[in-house]
Amino acid sequence: MTSLLSSLVAALLLINLVALGTSRIGTMVRAVALQGVVLGMLALAAHGGLDYRVGLLVVASVGVKGWLIPVILFRALRDVAIKREVEPSLGFLPSLLLGALATVLAVGAANRLPLVETRLAPLLIPASFATIAAGFILITARRKAISQVLGYLVLENGIFVFGLLLVDAMPFLVETGVLLDLLVGIFVLSIIIHHINREFASLDTRRLSLLKE
Amino acid sequence: MPPLPIVVPLVMAVVVFFTQSKLWRPRLLALTALAHSAFTSMALWGAPGAGSAFGWLRLDAPGRLLLAVISLLFLACAVYSVGYLLYRVERENRRFCACMLAALGMMSFVSYAQHLGLLWVGIEASTLASAPLIYFNRTPRSIEATWKYLVISSVGIALALLGSFFIGYAALLGGSQGSLLFRDLLSAAPALSKPWLRAGFTLLLVGYGTKLGLVPMHTWKPDAYGEAPGMVGAILAGGLTSCAFFAVLRLTQITAAAGEGDYANRLLIVMGLASMGVAGALMLGQRDLKRMLAYSSVEHMGILAIAAGLGGTATFAALLHLVNNAFGKGAMFLSVGNIHRAFGSKTTDEVKGALRRLPLSGTLFLLGLFAVTGSPPFGLFVSELLILKSAFGAHRWMVGILFLSFLLLAFAGMGATSLAATQGRPPLSARRSGYRDTFTTFAPALVLLGFVLLFGLHIPEPVRRLIGDAATALAVGR
Numbered sequence: 001m002t003s004l005l006s007s008l009v010a011a012l013l014l015i016n017l018v019a020l021g022t023s024r025i026g027t028m029v030r031a032v033a034l035q036g037v038v039l040g041m042l043a044l045a046a047h048g049g050l051d052y053r054v055g056l057l058v059v060a061s062v063g064v065k066g067w068l069i070p071v072i073l074f075r076a077l078r079d080v081a082i083k084r085e086v087e088p089s090l091g092f093l094p095s096l097l098l099g100a101l102a103t104v105l106a107v108g109a110a111n112r113l114p115l116v117e118t119r120l121a122p123l124l125i126p127a128s129f130a131t132i133a134a135g136f137i138l139i140t141a142r143r144k145a146i147s148q149v150l151g152y153l154v155l156e157n158g159i160f161v162f163g164l165l166l167v168d169a170m171p172f173l174v175e176t177g178v179l180l181d182l183l184v185g186i187f188v189l190s191i192i193i194h195h196i197n198r199e200f201a202s203l204d205t206r207r208l209s210l211l212k213e
Numbered sequence: 214m215p216p217l218p219i220v221v222p223l224v225m226a227v228v229v230f231f232t233q234s235k236l237w238r239p240r241l242l243a244l245t246a247l248a249h250s251a252f253t254s255m256a257l258w259g260a261p262g263a264g265s266a267f268g269w270l271r272l273d274a275p276g277r278l279l280l281a282v283i284s285l286l287f288l289a290c291a292v293y294s295v296g297y298l299l300y301r302v303e304r305e306n307r308r309f310c311a312c313m314l315a316a317l318g319m320m321s322f323v324s325y326a327q328h329l330g331l332l333w334v335g336i337e338a339s340t341l342a343s344a345p346l347i348y349f350n351r352t353p354r355s356i357e358a359t360w361k362y363l364v365i366s367s368v369g370i371a372l373a374l375l376g377s378f379f380i381g382y383a384a385l386l387g388g389s390q391g392s393l394l395f396r397d398l399l400s401a402a403p404a405l406s407k408p409w410l411r412a413g414f415t416l417l418l419v420g421y422g423t424k425l426g427l428v429p430m431h432t433w434k435p436d437a438y439g440e441a442p443g444m445v446g447a448i449l450a451g452g453l454t455s456c457a458f459f460a461v462l463r464l465t466q467i468t469a470a471a472g473e474g475d476y477a478n479r480l481l482i483v484m485g486l487a488s489m490g491v492a493g494a495l496m497l498g499q500r501d502l503k504r505m506l507a508y509s510s511v512e513h514m515g516i517l518a519i520a521a522g523l524g525g526t527a528t529f530a531a532l533l534h535l536v537n538n539a540f541g542k543g544a545m546f547l548s549v550g551n552i553h554r555a556f557g558s559k560t561t562d563e564v565k566g567a568l569r570r571l572p573l574s575g576t577l578f579l580l581g582l583f584a585v586t587g588s589p590p591f592g593l594f595v596s597e598l599l600i601l602k603s604a605f606g607a608h609r610w611m612v613g614i615l616f617l618s619f620l621l622l623a624f625a626g627m628g629a630t631s632l633a634a635t636q637g638r639p640p641l642s643a644r645r646s647g648y649r650d651t652f653t654t655f656a657p658a659l660v661l662l663g664f665v666l667l668f669g670l671h672i673p674e675p676v677r678r679l680i681g682d683a684a685t686a687l688a689v690g691r
Contacts, residue, residue: 114406132375138436139368145360152367153369159375189363195348195356208357211436 001120008042009127012161013103015173016134019154020099021092023084025146036065040161046120046164054167061160069153076146090141095213096194102133108122124161145156145196145203149189215270216325217252218280221245221405222318230311238310239291239298245314246284246291249321253284257679268394270325274682278532279459280324282539283677285664286316286451289657290444293547296442296653300554301326309349315342316448323456329377329393332460336424337370339453346445347437358433358440365433369423373460376416383409395463399690402470414468414477417460418484424457425514426507435495438507439559443550444504449541450510450546458517458535462528462687465521470690474524481522482612488515489619496626500560502549505630506542509585512623513538519616520600523607524691529684530599536680537592537668538586540661545581547658548574551636554648561630566639573650575635577658582631584665586624592668 013082015035019028029183040062047054088095106129115121139148225245229238257277272280294313298306319339348359350501381393387404390397398405423430438446461481468477492512499505513534520531551574552567553559567575584591597620604613668676 027344051325113408114386116382138376139364148364152364152371155368159371159378162375162378162382166378166385188647189367192344192356192360192363193349196360205360210354210357211439 005045005123007121008038008045009037009123012042012127012157013130016103016131017096017099019150020134020137021051021096023049023088023092025077025082025084025144025150026176027073028147028150029070032150032157033066033070035154035157036069037062039065039157042161043164043167046124047167057167065153065157073146073149076193080146080193080203082144082146082203085146088142088147090137095137095141098137099130099134102137103130104131120165124165128158128161131155131161134158143205145193145205148199148205151190214444216256216272216321218249218256218284218321219325219600220269222314222321226314226318226543226556227309229314230307232307235302235306236299238306239295242310243288243291243295243311246288246317249317250284250288253280254454256283269328269331270322271327272325273327273464274679274686275459276324276326278536278679278683279455280321282536283317283324283452286539286543286661287320287448289543289547289661291449292653293444293550293657295446296651297442297550301656304349308345312342312345313448316346316452320456321656323459324418327395329380329395329398332463333370333374333377334375336421336453336456336460338454339456339646340366340370340424343445343449343453344625346448347441349442349445349683350440352440355440358436361433362437363419366423366432369420372416372423373422375422376413376420377417378410379413379416380405380464381404382406383413391488395467396521398467399470402467402690403472405467405471407471407473410468410471411473411476414464414473415480417464418477418480421464422456422484422518425461426511426520427484427514427518428491428511431488431491431511434511435501435504435507438510438546439501439503441503443546443548443553446506446546446550447543449583450506450542454510454514455535455539458521461518462531465524466689466691469524471506474691478486478522478524481518482609485515485518485520485522486612486615486619488512488518489616489623490515493619493622493626495622496630499626499630500562502552502559502561502564502630502634503546506545506549506633507625509545509627510538510542512619513542513585515619516597516600519612520603523600523612525603525607525688528688528691529680530596530603532687533668534596534600534682535671536676537596537665541581541584541591541593543664544587544658544665546578547654547661548578548581551648551650551654551658552578555646556639557560557646561633563640565634566637570639571650572660573655575648577655577662579635581629581658581662582627584669586627587620589620590666590669592665593676595669604648613665627675 015031018031024029040058043061044058046107107126109129110125132155135151135158138151138154222245224615227239232238256272262459316339317333319342323335326335344359344363347362348355386406387401393677414690426434489512492508496505496508517534518525552564552571554565555571558564584593587597601613601616
């Protein structure tokens with residue numbers, strides 16, 4: 001079981017690096033969708049068994065993150081006809097190195113914190129911190145609005161990994177709330193993306209600079 | 214059965230969305246707000262803590278105060294909306310009215326939430342519901358503002374979720390069942406794992422601080438408040454920020470009960486002073502009236518954070534200040550909205566002589582300036598004086614002196630801009646729009662400002678009890 005768990009965590013971290021290193025937005029959407037599927041499997045493996053709560057969580061995670069959100073994003077991409085992120089504010093290689101560095105630091109940080117048990121936490125906590133860091137790098141170092149949304153999704157995925165430690169203690173309602181909010185959030189963001197594209201004829205967030213002191 | 218102040222606005226949001234008449238939607242909005250106020254009064258009539266069978270949704274003393282503030286502020290904004298949307302009848306208002314009601318429902322949800330996770334869901338949902346309100350005007354500027362609002366608040370709210378998880382983990386380590394009900398967290402507080410609690414509190418403060426607009430997470434605020442219609446600015450500055458501040462207060466209480474109060478208080482005071490200072494500096498020479506109000510909101514959130522960090526008697530002052538700020542900002546945003554309509558502009562380049570062109574709203578705006586900057590006899594003077602008194606009472610001389618000097622800075626900045634906008638003659642170049650003050654666009658602002666004046670002269674006994682009970686409940690364990 002632990003070997004399955006560690007390979008899933010490894011997959012999660014690899015996807016972070018793919019998302020950080022790619023210039024193709026289509027690849028990035030696919031990577032984030034795959035990350036959603038991996039998260040669902042991770043939830044299953046972490047829990048070790050299947051009851052209705054975990055089952056729903058898995059279905060919701062795979063369905064929303066692995067299918068629904070990518071569909072919405074691909075539709076947005078089709079509408080605005082962009083294919084690649086050109087001139088990110090931080091290059092792809094530096095982003096990749098920064099992401100790798102964050103992963104190392106995350107392992108270090110997690111080792112210094114007190115843990116409840118030793119089966120899941122030593123794996124999931126560093127993975128969570130590293131994914132959150134990757135999300136932050138994507139949000140701040142990319143210029144296309146849609147890449148920033150993808151960065152936000154990666155950030156949320158990292159938080160979700162941490163949430164897995166609490167699946168038993170946290171009420172089911174809250175997990176649903178998390179997914180629901182994420183869904184609505186992406187939905188609202190994709191509508192705004194549509195408007196940005198119509199008004200500015202570009203999804204480059206550098207154009208969004210009318211408002212400043 | 215979930216409580217009516219939550220259910221009714223949410224149901225009505227759906228009804229309004231499917232209402233075909235452009236004229237009826239604002240009326241339904243106002244009627245729902247009226248019903249919400251009636252249900253709120255009924256809930257306040259009952260004993261604290263009653264209202265729902267769920268342990269998770271319960272109206273405790275702080276929740277009662279928050280619900281009352283939101284309900285009254287929203288009622289004023291809804292009445293204003295009737296006049297505003299009638300004037301701007303060329304705009305589609307379907308999504309606008311539905312989102313206003315959804316935001317009201319979710320803010321009420323925050324007042325009832327007794328669970329760390331539910332609180333988060335409520336604040337997140339109210340953020341999302343309010344985003345489409347900002348881009349009502351569909352201009353490039355308003356879309357830019359909405360984008361910044363969504364991205365920055367979403368990241369903040371995501372951090373708040375992570376912080377909630379950390380606190381949940383701290384509770385698990387503490388050997389408790391990991392219940393995230395405030396009551397349970399408070400009683401289990403001494404056993405919570407300290408490193409996780411500290412990290413959790415910091416993340417939550419950053420997350421909800423983003424919603425409050427504390428420096429350095431304030432950057433979305435001038436953009437969003439600047440581009441949104443007046444009553445949306447009022448709801449954002451008075452309603453959503455109040456929700457986030459209650460969240461911060463509850464978390465500070467838990468952190469203090471765990472013996473980490475000094476850490477939390479220091480963080481709050483530093484962020485509060487930074488917010489006051491930065492906002493004061495950015496208000497100097499500000500030409501845009503709505504952006505000026507946004508920075509004033511940053512300043513007042515700083516004041517609230519300082520009061521929360523001082524604790525003790527300052528808790529009562531913080532809550533009084535919150536009420537005054539919500540109503541004062543409400544009145545300001547509504548009257549600036551009127552001035553914006555009458556001049557077709559909101560910068561002092563074109564807005565001059567508002568007193569001449571718009572005697573009612575202009576006067577109200579000028580009075581609002583004195584109220585918001587904390588001049589006597591308005592309520593904000595009393596609450597700011599109380600906060601200053603607790604700072605000096607606790608021998609926090611530096612905090613008190615900085616607090617006072619930042620207040621003066623804000624007064625100078627706001628005073629110059631507001632006087633430029635109201636005095637003199639309207640320039641010939643400023644085109645005259647057909648807007649005139651009407652009852653529905655003027656009376657709500659007047660009533661809100663009337664409350665701020667009343668709280669400065671004499672706080673009625675029921676209000677004092679409402680605030681006092683909330684302050685007592687929030688001081689348990691501190």
